[in-house]
Amino acid sequence: MTSCLYECLYEAGLQRYYPQFTAMGLSQLAHLSQLTMGDYPRLGVQDMGDRTRLFHLVQLVKGFEEEEDERYVEEERAAVLSRRPPPRRQLDFSVLSPEPEKRRLGRDCMTPCKAQTDRETPFRSVPGERVACRRSAHTPTVTPKLSGHTDKEAARHSRRMDKVTQHSDRERGERRWAELSYRKSLLKQEAAPMHQGQRSPGYNYGLPMSSPASSTRSSAGRAAAERIRVCVRKRPLSRAEEKRGEADVVAVRNGESVRVHEQKEAVDLTQYVLQHEFYFDEVFSEACTNEDVYEKTAYPLIQHIFNGGKATCFAYGQTGAGKTHTMLGSSPRRPGLYALAARDIFARLAQAEQRPGPSPGPGPLSVRVSFFEIYCGQLYDLLDHRKRLFAREDGQRMVQIAGLREVGVESVASLLEVISRGSRERSRGASGVNCDSSRSHALLQIHLRACTHRLVGRISFVDLAGSERACDTRDPDRQSRMEGAEINQSLLALKECIRALDQELSHTPFRQSKLTQVLKDSFIGNSKTCMIANISPSHLATEHTLNTLRYADRVKELKKGGKSSHSHGGRGVKRWPPHPPNATNTSAGGRARPRR
Ligand SMILES: Nc1ncnc2c1ncn2[C@@H]1O[C@H](COP(=O)(O)OP(=O)(O)OP(=O)(O)O)[C@@H](O)[C@H]1O
Helix, strand or coil, X not given: CCCCHHHHHHHCCCHHHHHHHHHCCCCCHHHHHHCCHHHCHHHCCCCHHHHHHHHHHHHHHHHHHHHHHHHHHHHHHHHHHCCCCCCCCECCHHHCCCCHHHCCCHHHHHCCCCCCCCCEEECCCCCCCCXXXXXECCECCCEEECECXXXXXXXXXXXXXXXXXXXXXXXXXXXXXXHHHHHHHHHCCCCXXXXXXXXXXXXXXXXXXXXXXXXXXXXXXXXXXXXXXXXXXXXXCCHHHHHCCCCECEEEXXXXXXXXXXXXXXXXXXXXXXXXXXXXXXXXXXXXXXXXXXXXXXXHHHHHHHCCCEEEEEEEECCCCCHHHHHHEEECCEECHHHHHHHHHHHHHHHHHHCCCCCCCCCCCEEEEEEEEEECCEEEECCCCCEEEEEEECCCCCEEEECCCCEEECCHHHHHHHHHHHHHHCCEECECCCCCEECCEEEEEEEEEXXXXXXXXXXXXXXXXXXXXXHHECCCCHHHHHHHHHHHHHHHHHHHHHHHXXXXXXXXXXXXXXXXXXXXXXXXXXXXXXXXXXXXXXXXXXHHHHHHHHHHHHHHHHHHCCCCCCCCCCCCCCCCCCCCCCCCCECCCCCECCCC
């Protein structure tokens, strides 16, 4: 259960500090009264406007507490005088519904309450109890109805509400938000409902199913855990987003879970915040650097390819979520995963050369690089003037890309030079979200070859195209609609492959898209895969963020069943149910919702 602290901070425009509040143990609105201005820097509140707003919020909470204390003293005295116990304050659930127990947390709050009238809102007045409230657009001021309360008490409560209003009238402008928070906290002291998806067999249509990693996993499960690693990276709000007043609604917790606060409005206009919590192998907060991400994602894969394995590291997420930033880095001084991997590969090769005596492995290794993109279902060689390529299966049912150019590199610098040459060739276009959006999937492959040209190990870095919907593209002409459709189709195909693996289907539909075709060996044989799901913190991107997290959550579930080995390329029958149209567009309730 959460507190309404987030909502009040949200109203105050301070919600981006919420993670720091919770990190300091401030999880309830009442905790704010203990704050002093000396605590502001520790909460990261440096901006003058933010400090002022936080100060006003703290004052309001303190004022409310004092008022509450006075009221209780008064009530106690009146009770003693009249020799009767103080009135019991209980929720009048009878006006809500004949089935009060159903109207508790979670999605029940989304259900409009027919029994309520516009002017009757059951609420509680004792902090710590749960309350259901209703706000009508036509009745901005609600009169609370208290069970067991006398008219006198109701009038007193009403006076207190009026006092808040008068107070606000005196100091308009900046303090308006605080009063709103205050009113909200009075009326909605209920915690925002936590959405917890129930696990059910089969496909969950995007329903969150996340749960913490189990320590009692089978050995097969542990092996699978090694094969697929699912991480999430949250990027910081950009300056432009901050200026536009966008809110940070994503909180990273303990480096392994991420919580998304989704602002919702029920049919009866009740405002509430729905919380979604997901658990992953690693969750990187906005404070993490590319080095931090590399250390826990690609670094183990580099060790693996030197042991003769194949590895794939792909960055997934909506456009502008930070995939390219993660892979390429932002400047030579802030390298991305490509450069950090190259540095480790060459360091390891240098170590092997310096080692005295004959090497136990396949002898001296050479590093070769290929770089190609998948754009609108076609393959293009980024190191060969965008030459068209074709993926074909060989006799061993392994996918080979005919004509793909491999360039030999001898140092980190030369590898980076090749990468930047290829990156310039990538197809770009402006999506509605990112003005420098990648509209293709880019696959950088670093091959370790023996002197006989035999492939010893290989790592593929896949910078997936933005997973936004086609309708998000600016001026959606035919080309951008086709791009968007193809991107969505290939991501859906990837999901289908993962699901087929998850459910141990005898046939994995690699051929549904070029992406899954060329990624075939990412999930078979001696291979390891790491997915980095990039997410934006902005409240405007909440739906995409949830879709990305649900997708990543689905991949993570692969590990739980311990399904480490799969037949591939078999001739089994497709047994999975046909995916729903627009399955990537899911509502918070977990059901696929038709796109508009
Ligand atoms: N971790 C981060 N720290 C700071 N800035 C970041 C971070 N991640 C992303 N950004 C910035 O956000 C913007 C968008 O990021 P980026 O281009 O990497 O998104 P993308 O997911 O690759 O988008 P697309 O799919 O459209 O190419 C860039 O300006 C980038 O510098």
